[in-house]
Amino acid sequence: MSDRRTISVTINGETFEREVETRLTLSDFIRHECLLTGTHVGCEHGVCGACTILLNGQTARSCLMLAVQADGQEIRTVEGIAPNDQELHPLQQAFQDNHGLQCGYCTPGMLTTLLEFLEENPDPTEREVREAISGNLCRCTGYQGIVAAALDAAKRLQAGA
Numbered sequence: 001m002s003d004r005r006t007i008s009v010t011i012n013g014e015t016f017e018r019e020v021e022t023r024l025t026l027s028d029f030i031r032h033e034c035l036l037t038g039t040h041v042g043c044e045h046g047v048c049g050a051c052t053i054l055l056n057g058q059t060a061r062s063c064l065m066l067a068v069q070a071d072g073q074e075i076r077t078v079e080g081i082a083p084n085d086q087e088l089h090p091l092q093q094a095f096q097d098n099h100g101l102q103c104g105y106c107t108p109g110m111l112t113t114l115l116e117f118l119e120e121n122p123d124p125t126e127r128e129v130r131e132a133i134s135g136n137l138c139r140c141t142g143y144q145g146i147v148a149a150a151l152d153a154a155k156r157l158q159a160g161a
Contacts, residue, residue, distance in 0.1 A: 012080030029067035038078035049136030052109035078108035090156035100149030102140035
């Protein structure tokens with residue numbers, strides 16, 4: 001017998017109300033119930049960072065949370081970073097310009113992690129960027145492009161780009 005609850009979650013400004021099993025993870029809710037597949041699921045243990053989202057403005061591992069825990073909360077996923085369908089957020093543009101992605105699997109988690117980080121630390125050092133992304137694993141880039149993109153994005157954001 002399954003235990004179900006009705007939840008209402010705002011994701012990227014849109015409200016999603018669904019009846020879900022209480023054991024459904026937030027990452028699966030986002031991907032399968034809301035059809036926002038930009039949030040990736042890697043290790044399902046909170047280690048890799050691929051599932052990182054912004055929950056009420058703070059990073060959270062969506063694979064470690066249950067969907068029912070997000071009831072009434074505001075979530076921002078990678079799909080909600082760009083200001084509109086025609087332009088990229090400065091952080092996304094910096095990733096593109098600095099080759100901060102290869103296969104792209106870690107990219108949504110890197111972007112959401114760095115979005116919060118750059119809001120808190122608008123003029124970071126390379127070391128601070130490396131520390132900020134230390135909880136996000138990437139197997140392709142060697143991190144140099146990601147670090148360069150974060151530093152570039154910081155400058156763009158400071159300039160109001």
